[in-house]
């Protein structure tokens with residue numbers, strides 16, 4: 001039996017749509033394909049920021065205004081396909097932050113979480129929860145959601161690092177708060193190293209509780225420890241064809257990811273090793289801590305030197321080839337996607 005065919009003209013449909021509009025109604029069938037694509041197509045583009053190009057401009061910003069004046073003196077890494085949106089990937093913010101000798105980035109707190117990957121300088125500190133930590137090259141540092149934090153530079157050279165924040169995610173949920181401290185620097189109530197001793201030495205208090213709720217109580221994962229673990233792990237078995245040698249930063253309280261919204265890990269690609277293509281639904285921000293490597297991301301190929309930052313948009317094939325032993329720091333929204341049951345990956349053939 002034939003179904004009745006409505007014989008509406010394009011004009012009749014348009015007229016119907018025009019009458020829907022004032023009622024704040026819209027026809028799903030005109031937008032359904034865009035709402036339910038067969039697979040993700042990220043709006044972000046693969047991109048690389050060479051530190052050699054960005055650094056002079058970052059240093060110039062140090063002459064232009066103080067950290068106090070700026071509150072945070074940061075050059076935002078804007079994805080070229082998302083101009084003006086302060087996004088490196090569709091869901092992650094990234095920036096290069098500079099603190100000149102003697103300066104303080106004043107204490108504040110916000111519900112977005114922040115992470116830092118230290119690039120340059122030996123004498124920068126960040127203070128979190130009444131404790132200071134010195135930030136050294138390659139260190140992974142965490143500012144938990146709603147924790148007071150200020151940064152300073154006690155040395156004679158500029159200090160710079162990569163910032164990562166979940167700002168676009170928090171903005172999407174419209175759940176962001178921000179507050180200023182009543183002083184430039186927070187009061188220090190614990191000696192440096194306290195958190196690492198209690199939680200980051202393969203030991204735990206009998207009743208391990210994080211001061212920072214869902215975020216790890218360790219707020220500096222020193223590169224020295226991370227690097228040593230990766231190098232030792234590489235001796236135990238051959239690198240994984242897709243992941244090379246990868247370890248993730250974990251929360252010692254539950255073994256999960258270190259932060260509730262941003263996943264962070266480090267990949268060691270031994271010199272001469274080439275990974276097979278892999279893609280995952282999380283868009284990844286990566287910074288080369290040490291070494292020299294090529295990252296093929298989608299149809300782009302980037303030669304990464306130390307401190308270069310690249311982004312791999314979600315569901316984009318990526319593969320690495322190391323020219324020297326390379327230590328690649330990565331972060332993404334993978335942990336959030338996993339919790340929501342959305343995260344997927346696909347592994348291409350290993351040649």
Ligand code: GTQ
Pocket residue numbers: 072074094095097110114149163165
């Ligand atoms: O260091 O607290 O890149 O609040 C952007 C916002 C850094 C910070 C950023 C921030 C910070």
